[in-house]
Amino acid sequence: MLPRGMIEVVSTPVLLLLGRGKDPESERGVDCPGDLPAPSDPGLVERARAAKEALGDRVFVLGHHYQRDEVIQFADVTGDSFKLAREAAARPGAEFIVFCGVHFMAESADILTSEAQKVVLPDLAAGCSMADMAVLAQVEKAWELLQDKGFADSTIPVTYMNSSADIKGFVGRNKGVVCTSSNAKRALEWAFSHAEKVLFLPDQHLGRNTAMLELGYSAQECVLYDPHKPNGGLTDEQLRGAKMILWRGHCSVHGRFTLECVNDARERVPGVNVLVHPECRHEVVTAADYVGSTEYIIKTIEAAQPGSAWAVGTELNLVRRLANAHPDKQIMFLDKTVCYCSTMNRIDLPHLVWALEELVAGRVPNQITVDPGTAHYARVALDQMLALP
Ligand code: 13P
Ligand code: SF4
DSSP states (O other): OOOTTOOOOOOHHHHHHTTOSOOTTOSSOOOOOSOOOOTTOTTHHHHHHHHHHHHGGGEEEEEETTSOHHHHTTOSEEEOHHHHHHHHHTOTTOSEEEEESOHHHHHHHHHHSOTTOEEEOSOTTOOOHHHHTSOHHHHHHHHHHHHHTTOGGGEEEEEESSSOHHHHHHHHHTTOEEEOTTTHHHHHHHHHTTOSEEEEESOHHHHHHIIIIISOOOTTTEEEEOTTSGGGGOOHHHHHHOSEEEESOOOTTGGGOOHHHHHHHHHHSTTOEEEEOTTSOHHHHHHSSEEOOHHHHHHHHHHSOTTOEEEEESOHHHHHHHHHHOTTSEEEESSSSOOOOTTGGGOOHHHHHHHHHHHHTTOOOSBOOOOHHHHHHHHHHHHHHHTOO
């Protein structure tokens, strides 16, 4: 209890949980101004429909596969992060791109669309905890270390799409490439044809899984750079012997699946097929039957035999949607504990209605813009990805 008259200073993490305040460490904002409709408003579906209709072809709504059903029903197109960015770029006629996904995806859409198009993120607090694990100043420090040790000239930076525009810009400036979970193998093959080592950002699991399972590198050749430790926690010896310098980042959703989850699913459902995303830990991916990107997971389930059983290790909104769409197949979540991507879930129907109605009223809410300097080099790294053989 504080003495009378004193104001309690609420700590930053508490404020952030409430979706208020500013987080200097985050690639996204945490404020969401605006007069949001109540989630209990029974007219929300009708309001979203009416606002979308009023905007017509001026608006194009993108929905990532991990979005809630209440939002996905209004998406003009659904897809993974890369497909959505391309879809936005392929709609030069749409004045407004409403991105139902997370901040780094909206940034990529802004980079790939024309000056005239405005990208809107219905809730600025929809960020990505993995993207936040690689901050530009930390990455520049890591690069300086590689320069000091004489390794930078023989290293190419590769960043996963799930990173901030700043990081993509860094990678573009240093002659690297962006990759997605569908083309990580090709991106690494390209990088290793130009250099001895790769600095892989920010997802250690996608980097390790691709390097070890697809390119045949050993665990010793994949070292982990921890931005919170001096010299990344690595000795000169480790750096010298490394092929992959993996950034210590991970996805808080996919990182939850464990080997026990896989064993447990196999015990509960004999003959079950275990299908996981490459953002899962190495031991999970190794124990699984099938591994691939979100789009791969969807295609695999679509092509599966009726009656077959699947334990799927990816975000729950998608797994549930797949289960509903394929009642002839037994589709279950790999973990027994429910887990959504909490930041993806920030975009809900009230935020979508608010964003669309603001556009109808002639205001552009929560516009995501990337500064031209960063956008230029981020585009270089994205274009390099598009040019991969
Ligand atoms: P994709 O959308 O590229 O499959 O990535 C998965 C993910 O975690 C998105 O945030
Ligand atoms: Fe980020 Fe993982 Fe959520 Fe994707 S699922 S937005 S990588 S935290």
